[in-house]
Amino acid sequence: MIYTSITPEAFEESNISEDIHQMNEHIHSLLSNAPPSHEIPFDVLQDIRRKGGGLLAFQTYSDRAENKKVEYDNRKVMIRIFNQDNPKFIYLHIHGGGHCIGAADMQDQSLEKISKDLNCVVVSVEYRLAPNNPFPAAPDDCETAALWLIENSENEFNTEKIIIGGESAGANLSAVTLQRLKNKHLLDKIKGVNFVYGSYDARLTPSAVRKKSSEEIFLLSYEMIKKFRDSYFQGNENFCLPDVSPIQGDLSAMPPALFTVGTRDLLLDDSLFMYGRWLSYGSKAEIIIVPGADHAFDAFPSKTTTTVENKIGEFIKSVT
Numbered sequence: 001m002i003y004t005s006i007t008p009e010a011f012e013e014s015n016i017s018e019d020i021h022q023m024n025e026h027i028h029s030l031l032s033n034a035p036p037s038h039e040i041p042f043d044v045l046q047d048i049r050r051k052g053g054g055l056l057a058f059q060t061y062s063d064r065a066e067n068k069k070v071e072y073d074n075r076k077v078m079i080r081i082f083n084q085d086n087p088k089f090i091y092l093h094i095h096g097g098g099h100c101i102g103a104a105d106m107q108d109q110s111l112e113k114i115s116k117d118l119n120c121v122v123v124s125v126e127y128r129l130a131p132n133n134p135f136p137a138a139p140d141d142c143e144t145a146a147l148w149l150i151e152n153s154e155n156e157f158n159t160e161k162i163i164i165g166g167e168s169a170g171a172n173l174s175a176v177t178l179q180r181l182k183n184k185h186l187l188d189k190i191k192g193v194n195f196v197y198g199s200y201d202a203r204l205t206p207s208a209v210r211k212k213s214s215e216e217i218f219l220l221s222y223e224m225i226k227k228f229r230d231s232y233f234q235g236n237e238n239f240c241l242p243d244v245s246p247i248q249g250d251l252s253a254m255p256p257a258l259f260t261v262g263t264r265d266l267l268l269d270d271s272l273f274m275y276g277r278w279l280s281y282g283s284k285a286e287i288i289i290v291p292g293a294d295h296a297f298d299a300f301p302s303k304t305t306t307t308v309e310n311k312i313g314e315f316i317k318s319v320t
Helices: 018-032 042-050 108-117 137-157 169-183 222-233 268-280 303-319
Strands: 065-072 075-082 090-094 121-126 162-167 190-196 257-262 285-290
Touching (some): 018 303, 065 137, 075 108, 090 108, 090 137, 108 121, 137 169, 169 190, 257 268, 268 285, 285 303
Parallel strands (some): 090 162, 162 190, 190 257
Antiparallel strands (some): 065 075, 075 121
């Protein structure tokens, strides 16, 4: 069961689907036998994922993907492309991982499916990761990819329509990139935004810092949120700046956005608050709330996950 409005029923335990209960039990069993993720170095976490281990399922590399180095204004970045012969639009994807782990090629099967199901080109950004490359390296790379795409989309892919989106830190970087494009008056080709359980406030929202019982285990814990944040900014940034906390920015005249989040996600408030801010500035927004779902719930196959994927697809089709 999912909800498409902020209603009390979305937060009632009685409305949590059985498959979400089973998913949470599965996540709990995996995490209860593993060391806390915030105690594991980022390079080790990255290596575990590369070798097919870890909590999230490993996705094999796609033979349809092509890596390409692009340049804009003397800045270069690598992108990973899933092409189509006659695409309806381009999906500029920014991966998650707290700005510290992940890669453009770590979700090949998911991105290939999006490309096929929605008949679109998918472009995933290989942005630099913290702590070796702290803020603003990641948003600089995402902006570079977006600027190159805006300038070259018609010649490269035969379409000028662009959707931007990502999960978790990828949603954060999508929001930052949008505000940078707005400042350059370059939002015309951006037709919509797909924000999936993003982080939008570096000061940390109430749900992110709420105390948990000793029996609660979250896929994304407060300790990990703080480690990601501190490794990314390294104590050098003003958390009230829109480039750091995009919820602080001017969100007027933004493209239509879809926010997706589960009620068990510690980043719940980020999505609820950002959705509200989007609307309050007069920009169009929709929301999907999944009762009981944890962070990254869509990485686990289930009936509810499929329903959410279909709803996201419907939204993207509606704005392109």
